[in-house]
Amino acid sequence: MGNLYNLLTQDVRFEEALNSCMNCGICTAVCPAAEFYNYDPRKIVDTIQRRNEDEIEALLRSETIWYCGQCLSCKTRCPRGNTPAVLIAILRSVSQKMGYFTESEKGLQQFAISKKIAQTILDTGYCVHPDTMSYEQHPEQGPVWKWYTKYIEEIAPRFGANYHGEGPGALRNIRKETLEEINKIFEATGGKELMRKVETGAKNKTNIRNDEDLLNLVYNRNTSKE
Amino acid sequence: MTTKKHYWNEYQKEIAGDKYFYERSCIRQTFFPGSETAFLRILKEELGKNILDVENQHTCTGIGFYSDIVPLETTMTIVARLFSLMTEAGYENYVPSCVTSFGVFSEIVDLWEHQPDMLEKARNILLETTGRTFELPKNIAHPSDIIYKFREELKEKMRYRLVNRFTGKPLKVVEHIGCHYAKIFPDKGVGKAEFPHVLAGMIESWGGEVVDYPERRHCCGFGFRQYVVRANRGYSVANSKKKFESMQPYEPDFIVTNCPGCTMFMDKWQYTIAEMEHKTYDKKGYGIPVLTYEEMAGLLLGYDPWELGLQLHQVQSERLLDKLGIHYDPNEKYKSVSGRILPNPEKPQYLRV
Numbered sequence: 001m002g003n004l005y006n007l008l009t010q011d012v013r014f015e016e017a018l019n020s021c022m023n024c025g026i027c028t029a030v031c032p033a034a035e036f037y038n039y040d041p042r043k044i045v046d047t048i049q050r051r052n053e054d055e056i057e058a059l060l061r062s063e064t065i066w067y068c069g070q071c072l073s074c075k076t077r078c079p080r081g082n083t084p085a086v087l088i089a090i091l092r093s094v095s096q097k098m099g100y101f102t103e104s105e106k107g108l109q110q111f112a113i114s115k116k117i118a119q120t121i122l123d124t125g126y127c128v129h130p131d132t133m134s135y136e137q138h139p140e141q142g143p144v145w146k147w148y149t150k151y152i153e154e155i156a157p158r159f160g161a162n163y164h165g166e167g168p169g170a171l172r173n174i175r176k177e178t179l180e181e182i183n184k185i186f187e188a189t190g191g192k193e194l195m196r197k198v199e200t201g202a203k204n205k206t207n208i209r210n211d212e213d214l215l216n217l218v219y220n221r222n223t224s225k226e
Numbered sequence: 227m228t229t230k231k232h233y234w235n236e237y238q239k240e241i242a243g244d245k246y247f248y249e250r251s252c253i254r255q256t257f258f259p260g261s262e263t264a265f266l267r268i269l270k271e272e273l274g275k276n277i278l279d280v281e282n283q284h285t286c287t288g289i290g291f292y293s294d295i296v297p298l299e300t301t302m303t304i305v306a307r308l309f310s311l312m313t314e315a316g317y318e319n320y321v322p323s324c325v326t327s328f329g330v331f332s333e334i335v336d337l338w339e340h341q342p343d344m345l346e347k348a349r350n351i352l353l354e355t356t357g358r359t360f361e362l363p364k365n366i367a368h369p370s371d372i373i374y375k376f377r378e379e380l381k382e383k384m385r386y387r388l389v390n391r392f393t394g395k396p397l398k399v400v401e402h403i404g405c406h407y408a409k410i411f412p413d414k415g416v417g418k419a420e421f422p423h424v425l426a427g428m429i430e431s432w433g434g435e436v437v438d439y440p441e442r443r444h445c446c447g448f449g450f451r452q453y454v455v456r457a458n459r460g461y462s463v464a465n466s467k468k469k470f471e472s473m474q475p476y477e478p479d480f481i482v483t484n485c486p487g488c489t490m491f492m493d494k495w496q497y498t499i500a501e502m503e504h505k506t507y508d509k510k511g512y513g514i515p516v517l518t519y520e521e522m523a524g525l526l527l528g529y530d531p532w533e534l535g536l537q538l539h540q541v542q543s544e545r546l547l548d549k550l551g552i553h554y555d556p557n558e559k560y561k562s563v564s565g566r567i568l569p570n571p572e573k574p575q576y577l578r579v
Contacts, residue, residue, distance in 0.1 A: 011298075033449070037461070069448065071405040071406075071448075072409050076419045089294055092294040093294060093298075096294070114295050121296070125285060129256055137456065140498045142494060143572040151562065151568050158533060158562070159263055161263075170262055171255050171256070172281060174282075175282060184356065185356070191296055
């Protein structure tokens with residue numbers, strides 16, 4: 001048994017994610033990512049099931065594993081009780097561990113996700129927050145969003161929000177002691193290690209050392225023809 | 227009939243009746259804070275329930291977890307910390323405001339049930355890092371479950387029905403259920419994954435008609451990393467578009483969802499598609515209004531649309547309010563909390579507002 005397959009099976013989710021696949025393709029039929037990309041979860045599950053080390057390595061270096069949207073529609077439908085989306089999560093985890101994520105444009109996007117989501121969690125205690133969702137980076141949010149974020153201090157209390165306030169309520173400032181506990185948990189459980197690994201890998205691969213320049217590149221670049 | 231009823235019983239879930247520990251949603255606080263406020267108001271003022279909203283809660287890390295930037299062990303321990311707040315407060319019924327969080331909690335509790343050593347690991351790491359301990363919740367229910375459970379009691383208090391006052395006919399409502407509500411663990415949802423009834427039950431009880439259209443159960447297209455990264459957003463908008471195209475022939479009066487992301491995307495992507503392709507999914511160019519279930523319930527209970535925060539949606543709701551027969555003051559729409567009239571948002575080029 002090869003090394004990469006072993007690494008995949010060491011993930012505690014593996015046992016629940018793959019029993020045996022009969023290649024019926026129902027996961028692909030129901031998959032929103034397969035609607036949009038040249039993407040076939042059935043093939044990915046089969047590749048893992050066949051334990052072909054070269055093909056698994058190619059997957060770990062590929063764009064393909066980053067196409068899934070983790071909606072988990074595949075879990076509901078698989079007649080054998082497999083969960084292709086969780087296998088994808090495991091592949092992504094191993095791809096980041098091995099440093100292979102830097103080989104693909106979509107894998108490199110993990111740097112942007114680390115800065116925009118993981119770092120926001122550590123700094124604010126929220127995954128997303130109006131302060132981190134600028135209209136300029138989110139033009140699809142439209143003029144109402146532009147208006148709301150401009151006047152948020154004056155209007156959010158009308159909806160019962162406690163924007164940057166003390167005490168409970170929507171958008172309250174999360175206390176320093178709480179943020180310290182979140183930070184300690186991230187450090188002790190490998191959350192910060194993954195962020196550092198993604199940052200080092202992305203910077204070494206692109207040779208871009210400036211955070212903002214690298215973020216702009218991976219956040220916006222889309223050369224995919226699939 | 228008895229057999230049918232018996233069969234349907236298997237599709238129900240246990241929903242605690244009182245004493246809830248509330249966990250807020252990052253997306254809802256950001257985009258629809260009025261809906262969380264309305265949920266707490268409905269529970270406390272209309273139903274007389276005990277629900278606790280503590281200040282030292284925080285994200286469940288869901289968007290990071292499903293974007294594969296936050297490892298399982300980290301999310302698991304963050305979940306443990308949230309449970310410790312519930313335990314500390316003396317509560318046992320956990321109510322995560324977000325469908326993504328609901329999925330995270332369901333997944334982690336399932337993992338702990340199947341692999342008790344992981345529960346032990348979470349207990350140890352939490353104790354080492356924060357000195358905290360926790361008990362598992364006796365019940366995890368999504369807020370939409372609770373509104374569903376008490377839909378008939380609420381109906382008694384409602385001033386309006388989901389009926390078009392111009393025609394006397396039921397309003398046609400598209401209900402969209404977040405994927406992580408029942409697709410991960412069908413048993414965790416009312417009606418399971420095959421017959422999701424959590425929103426349909428509210429609509430039918432309150433006088434509306436549910437639209438059954440081909441892509442009813444297709445994902446809204448959030449896709450976590452597929453929206454978070456700008457380069458990937460084509461995935462997200464394309465999947466919403468697939469749904470809009472499919473529901474359009476049924477001429478729905480509005481869309482209601484139980485997931486924060488779905489509410490936001492189905493609203494904002496209509497604007498995006500209108501501006502990019504000059505296409506709207508109603509006949510008059512305004513788009514189809516998208517409401518949260520609390521906004522729907524709040525409107526029927528007679529809450530002020532502008533206190534609920536309907537002006538925060540990009541697709542505007544006045545035409546729907548007119549159909550419902552709800553009176554509103556247009557001058558109140560863009561006022562600040564102190565009563566200052568704020569400048570109106572810019573108008574989109576194509577989408578009518």
